Amino acid sequence: MANLTGVQYVTRRPAWHTRLLRSVEESGLFSTALLVPVLIFFIVWNVIPLLWMLGLSFYNYSLITGNPEKYVAFGNYLDIYNNTNVWNALGRTFQWVFVTVAVETVLGILLGLLFWRSSDLPGRRFALTMIFTPMILAPASTGTYFRLIYEPTFGVINSILSILFGTRIDFLGDRAWAFGAVALVDIWMWTPFMLLITLAALGAVPKAELEAAEVDRLPWYKRFWYVILPYGKFILMLGILLRTIDSFKTMDLIYLMTKGGPGNTTETIAIALWRKAFEGFTMGWSSALAVILLLTAIAFTSIYLYILNLSKQGGK
């Protein structure tokens, strides 16, 4: 090409270290190098403990008796299979996940829709911060403090109840109430998360399509179904997935409020495992249960991702 500007361009060979860097970058080595840190973390903190756990699950190993571990092959697994307590806890966990995630999702979506067009709300930033506060509190402190709030004699809820209805309910000590009372705290903590997800999902809907819907005077449910959902589905599904994962693992909140009681009405599988491992110190048995939970988790995640991929293809 003719040099129109008259400036002399000097082609200079790059310095040796630049050339070395380039050659490394363009070889396959570079892409692997990017992955190395994550792989190290993955191997040291996931693969090694997992293999350890898998190995332990075939042994009878207790931290209190001090007996040397004894190889029992699938003994622990058979024991778990025959243990009705485990099955009950597992059923309760699914009940817990279903109730909390369903309520949080529905409520979160409704509130999200409500907060959607509120950019002219005075002090919107303050209002949203107030709503998001429950999910950023430490479960260790909310769990503890809700014990006082639910307390039959000193608790504020019972104080109001006794004025209005003249009764007091021991929410966390009563078999009929405990599950609902704990679930309500979880819902209070995590509905804001679904609200946040909904706001993000609504942001993914193109303005033009919304205006078209406005012009066509579509009723609100059609607008939600045909305009908002196709674009927001992916984000919503991802939000529900994350919430399901965390709900499945909920542990400190329940443990601090009820320790799985009264009876075992709030004993989810995570609590059952905790009790076995760190109150009973039966490491082999607990490892076997942990392996089963890991497989359950993997199964669930794959079903979810399958649905998620479907919704991504549908939405894009």
Added chain:
Amino acid sequence: MRKGLGRTLYHILLWFIAVIFFLPVLWIVLAAFKTKDQLLAVPTKWFFVPTLANFVDLFTRPNIVNYLVTSVVISVSAVAIAIVVSFLAAYCFSRYQPKGTNFLMFLLLSMRMVPAAATVIPVYLMYVAFGWKDTWGGMILFYAMFSIPFSVWILKGFVDGVSPRFDETGLVNGGSRLHVLFKVVLPQVKPGLVAAFIFNLVFVWNEFLFNFLIGGRRTTMVPVALSTWMYAQSGVDWTFVAALTTVFMIPPILVVFFFQKYLLTGMTFGTVRGEV
């Protein structure tokens, strides 16, 4: 936008909802300013003269400042490490798509789904065996691992959202890959970085279980301190719990207040460009 009464009622409704969600928090904060007798008064006391005695008591306890500093250092450094590692991995997954990308992403997510009580057994045994229990490095790297899956997921979405043409333009114009990585792609995924940072920071900041089991005297963070201190001679020391909770929740609240827009953009997982 419609103006007038309807709009005002709508705003009042929104504020009402915000206040409902905030009420339990407010109740805890109020408790921090009560005396023990006021807190446990049997017809609940709605009006009282606030006192700062609980905070004085809190900050005169031994090591409280230590625990706060430990909390800050461990959570910030763990999340910072996790974000760097995740960003590199997300770039690799997004651009080079090595074999097994989907499988690895999937494994990362499933690891997150295992109840903490299940992962804690082998991690606990491993930490005891390797002598990593109650070391700063052990704590920080463990929390980094905990923050990686979610960060990789968020960041991959954001890097996917940056067209590879930016990379090509950068390379053609004489930039190195590292230049492209940190000077071209990184600024464009900032909302994702901030969102991943905040979410994981809040998580690590509040984490109790692992700090309790694989931490120790030197690496105690505030939630563990809370649970060990909360029992006084006569049951739970509620005013202390309230005061510590109040102090402890200030940093995350400030973060959420100032970085709110990043939270919203971050939760789109990079599927939306620009403001949400």
